[in-house]
Amino acid sequence: MSLASYISAFNRRRKWEIFLRELQPGENSEILDIGFSDREYSAVDNFLEKNYEHQEKITAIGIDRPDEFLRRYPRVKARQYDGRRIPFGDKQFDICWSNAVIEHVGGRERQAAFLKEIKRVGRKRFVTTPSRFFPIEIHTRLPLLHYLPKNIFDSFLKLIGKKWATSDHLNLLSYHQLKRILAAAGISDYRIIKNKLLGLTLDFIIIF
Numbered sequence: 649m650s651l652a653s654y655i656s657a658f659n660r661r662r663k664w665e666i667f668l669r670e671l672q673p674g675e676n677s678e679i680l681d682i683g684f685s686d687r688e689y690s691a692v693d694n695f696l697e698k699n700y701e702h703q704e705k706i707t708a709i710g711i712d713r714p715d716e717f718l719r720r721y722p723r724v725k726a727r728q729y730d731g732r733r734i735p736f737g738d739k740q741f742d743i744c745w746s747n748a749v750i751e752h753v754g755g756r757e758r759q760a761a762f763l764k765e766i767k768r769v770g771r772k773r774f775v776t777t778p779s780r781f782f783p784i785e786i787h788t789r790l791p792l793l794h795y796l797p798k799n800i801f802d803s804f805l806k807l808i809g810k811k812w813a814t815s816d817h818l819n820l821l822s823y824h825q826l827k828r829i830l831a832a833a834g835i836s837d838y839r840i841i842k843n844k845l846l847g848l849t850l851d852f853i854i855i856f
Contacts, residue, residue: 653690653691653692655845655850656690656692656786657691657692659843659845659850659851660692660695660747662843663747663776663843663851663853664695664699666841666853667745667774670774670855671743671772671774671855673700673702673742673743675702675705676705677702677705677742677743678705678707678740678741678742678743679696679700679705679706679707679741679742679743679744679745680706680707680708680709680734680736680740680741680743680744680745680769680770681694681696681697681706681707681708681709681724681745681746682709682710682734682744682745682746682749682766683709683710683746683747683748683749683752684697684708684709684710684712684714684717684726685710685712685717686710686712686713686714686715686716686717687712687716688716688720694708694717694720694721695747696708696745696747697720697721697724703721703723703724704723704724706721706723706724706725707724707725707726707727707736707741708721708724708725708726708727709726709727709728709729709734709735710726710728710729711728711729711730711731712728713728714726714727714728731753732761732765733765734765734766734768734769736769737769738768738769739768739769739770739771740769740770741769741770741771742770742771742772743770743771743772743773743774744766744769744770744772744773744774744775745774746766746773746774746775746776747776748776748777748778748851749762749775749777750762750763750775750777750821751777751778751818751819751820751821752816752817752818752819753816753819754816754819755816755819756819756825756828756829756832757832758816759819759821759829760829760830760832760833761833763775763829763830763833763835764833764834764835767833767834767835767856772855773854773855773856774853774854774855775853775854775855775856776851776852776853776854777820777821777826777851777852777854778820778850778851778852779820779821779822779823779842779848779849779850779851779852780794780820780821780822780825781795781822781848781849782845782848782849782850782851783848785820786850787813787818788805788810788813794820798819802814802815821852823840823842823849823852826840826852826854827840830854830856835856837856838854838855838856839854839855839856840852840853840854841853841854841855
């Protein structure tokens with residue numbers, strides 16, 4: 649296992665422990681997973697489905713067709729959606745889980761709209777996102793370059809063959825930017841937990 653994979657696995661286990669402790673899902677809790685991965689690229693993808701023992705209580709939505717996903721997790725209910733309005737009723741789920749998705753939904757207005765939808769459909773919500781100021785950008789594994797203005801960072805990514813990480817696919821958030829989009833979403837009753845590595849904030853957990 650590479651160092652990056654080891655750190656990712658360690659951090660997801662840490663987030664999982666916080667999820668269980670803070671949200672206390674029970675065997676009858678209906679959970680919405682927002683942003684499943686149809687194709688898995690690492691052992692920590694679809695972490696909720698891999699670790700929650702009551703898979704039949706999970707409903708997963710994502711922008712891809714859940715073909716491979718349903719073959720791996722046949723007890724989970726899954727469907728494709730447009731990435732905007734969540735196709736369920738108000739407060740339909742006991743818990744909403746969204747792990748490292750908000751940085752992929754678009755710019756700040758789209759991120760605020762994403763949080764607003766999570767607020768609408770869930771009673772308790774658990775959202776995570778990497779910190780923009782951790783020195784290594786976790787998606788591209790590049791050090792420091794993501795501190796540059798986004799248009800310059802995107803231009804560099806295109807030059808090195810990582811166009812998939814440009815434009816609206818990757819909009820990282822700082823602590824203060826996160827607080828601003830929470831306010832824009834009309835969310836005031838929340839906690840932000842900073843997960844740290846070597847004293848630096850690796851990612852944020854937002855519970856509201």
